[in-house]
Amino acid sequence: MMTNNSIRFRPAGPADAAAIRDIVRSAYAKWVPVIGREPLPMRADYDKAVAEHPFDLAIADGRVVGMIETVLADDHLWIENVCVAPEAQGRGIGRLLLERAEQKALEAGRPELRLLTNAAFADNVSLYKWHGYVIDREEPFMGGMTVYMSKRLAG
Numbered sequence: 001m002m003t004n005n006s007i008r009f010r011p012a013g014p015a016d017a018a019a020i021r022d023i024v025r026s027a028y029a030k031w032v033p034v035i036g037r038e039p040l041p042m043r044a045d046y047d048k049a050v051a052e053h054p055f056d057l058a059i060a061d062g063r064v065v066g067m068i069e070t071v072l073a074d075d076h077l078w079i080e081n082v083c084v085a086p087e088a089q090g091r092g093i094g095r096l097l098l099e100r101a102e103q104k105a106l107e108a109g110r111p112e113l114r115l116l117t118n119a120a121f122a123d124n125v126s127l128y129k130w131h132g133y134v135i136d137r138e139e140p141f142m143g144g145m146t147v148y149m150s151k152r153l154a155g
Helices: 014-035 046-052 093-107 122-130
Strands: 007-011 055-060 063-072 077-084 112-118 134-141 144-152
Touching (some): 007 093, 014 055, 077 093, 112 122
Parallel strands (some): 077 112
Antiparallel strands (some): 007 055, 055 063, 112 144
């Protein structure tokens, strides 16, 4: 059983794109039967994404077990993607990644974090609510519903 103290974090570089793609595909695979298609993160170009956005990787036993992709906007930090490898879920890695995003937002003087998820991903919506995010709005998307969520930070 892996503990949190065996997890370290580092920024991603171009050489990590394949590992990021693999972890995203494995983490999101369970949602394919739920929504009847591959979620958009499964189809993203991670060579391009790693070149354009900061990624923080969670590393355990020398391999990537989680990641968070963020984008600094004018008035908030956008969480483009956060996921944990299926075999590493339930260890608090997602929480640590979300905490890293909060730290980045505070360091950059952004009082809010925002993200979106699919309403069908009920586990994810619950997780974000547990971490203090609120639902701002829901919009139809590709036969489903996109949930926009945000969290205000105490400044």
